[in-house]
Amino acid sequence: MWVPVAGVSVWLWIEPGLPWVPLLVLVPLGLLPRVREAEVMQARLLLTPDEAEPDFATRPATAWRDRWRTVLWLEFRTLLGGVVAYATVWLPIIAYALAARTVGHETEDLPQVTGPSNWMFGLLAPLPLVALYALVAGGGAVLTAVARRLLGPSVAERLAAVEERTEQLLERTRIARELHDSIGHALTVAVVQAGAARAANSPEFTARALTVIEETGRAALEDLERVLGVLRESERPASARPTLTDADRLLESARASGAAVDAEVTGPLETLPGPVSREGYRILQEALTNVLRHAGAVPARVRVAAGDGLLTLEVHNPLPDGRPAPGRGSGLRGIRERAALLGGRADTGPDGDGDWQVRVELPLG
Structure with a gap:
């Protein structure tokens, strides 16, 4: 046409x-x-x-x-x-x-x-x-x-995006755990110390309790500031996290709260891999926090042993009559999750002697 x-x-x-x-x-x-x-x-x-x-x-x-x-x-x-x-x-x-x-x-x-x-x-x-x-x-x-x-x-980019998202979620979970362990420990120590000072009705004991509360609170504020720094600068790796070489601070804090802690530390803790040493510190911190929270000022046996490709953490304490067992709270769940992430295992519950135990084994490889 x-x-x-x-x-x-x-x-x-x-x-x-x-x-x-x-x-x-x-x-x-x-x-x-x-x-x-x-x-x-x-x-x-x-x-x-x-x-x-x-x-x-x-x-x-x-x-x-x-x-x-x-x-x-x-x-x-x-x-x-x-x-x-x-x-x-x-x-x-x-x-x-x-x-x-x-x-x-x-x-x-x-x-x-x-x-x-x-x-x-x-x-x-x-x-x-x-x-x-x-x-x-x-x-x-x-x-x-x-x-x-x-x-x-592409498929590779989708996998990279999934990995990045997974890393973000893991980092959020880790930060939540850090805050729970650090702040929870500080608050538990402060509550125990304040209650003991009021019951003792002694100026000297009250002064020591206030000193412990001050030191514990300052350490918790340092941890909080570090975690907030990680949130503000998400691309920078977390640094200056406490490790098992700082375990003495935890033991002294528990002793100052009235618990009679019998500690046995063996092995070269300073040569432990960074992730194992850092997570081991948090596991020990949570275990001692549970002792103070659920048992109070009771004798506790702590064993930290490094050797033969394994890090072993053990905390034993009696449960006074009328005190509830730790049960299945977020603290014990956090201990098991930390151990599982490092390929280890965590056993919590009554031992053969009627005490409560937390036993964690972490591979060093």
Whole structure:
């Protein structure tokens, strides 16, 4: 029905005789890691503006597979853009030529419609505009689907994101445990000391109790400040965490609270692996806190032994009549979780002599 007159479609600044040149130029451009990041930003703003978290990559392309996916995206986007641009120019012109032919008007330098002038051309005139609308709308949907496919995260990136999220959750759990153990221990010591000082009704004992409360509170504030520093600077590793070489501080704090602690420490604690020594300190802290909280000022036997590829922590204490056993609180659960994370085991409960025991074994390998 129609034949285009002599004329050449010029694709912006591109040489008409070399239409493949832009596609060739896009290859090295798409291999640049940051180009993918820029394309993802454009796709978010233009294709998925209503989605809060569209499924696109969140980091520059590092693997070659992802770089070549970016190249394919640029090639597809350019080709589809050229098709839509061509249709946007010529389909309205064709619609105008059909409408003009309906009334017998000749259009120069435009597509010529052959055939007698009749009302049929008037019925066909809207079709190019409908086709243009379908092309633009459908092209947008296709472009969005292709963008999700080519600009979406790869399997490796998804695994990296899952690992990063897991690390964040583990770090939050660790920080919560740190706060529970440190602040819980300090508060327990403070409560026990205050109650003992009031019951003793002795100025000297009260002075010693206040000194212990002050020292314990200061240590808890240091721990709190360190944890808050980790939260404020999440990318920096936690430092200056107490280790088993600082166990004397825990033992003296328990003794100052009235518990008769008989401690036996053997083995080179200063050579223990960092994670084992740090978690061992927290396990011992929680075990002593349970002694003060559930048993009060009672004799306690503490054994810390390092050797033969194993770190053993044992705390035994009697349970006075009328005092409840520790049971299944968050403290004991935290001890078992810390031991499990390091590949060890923790046993808590009554021992053969009727005392309460906490026994933890942590491998040093």
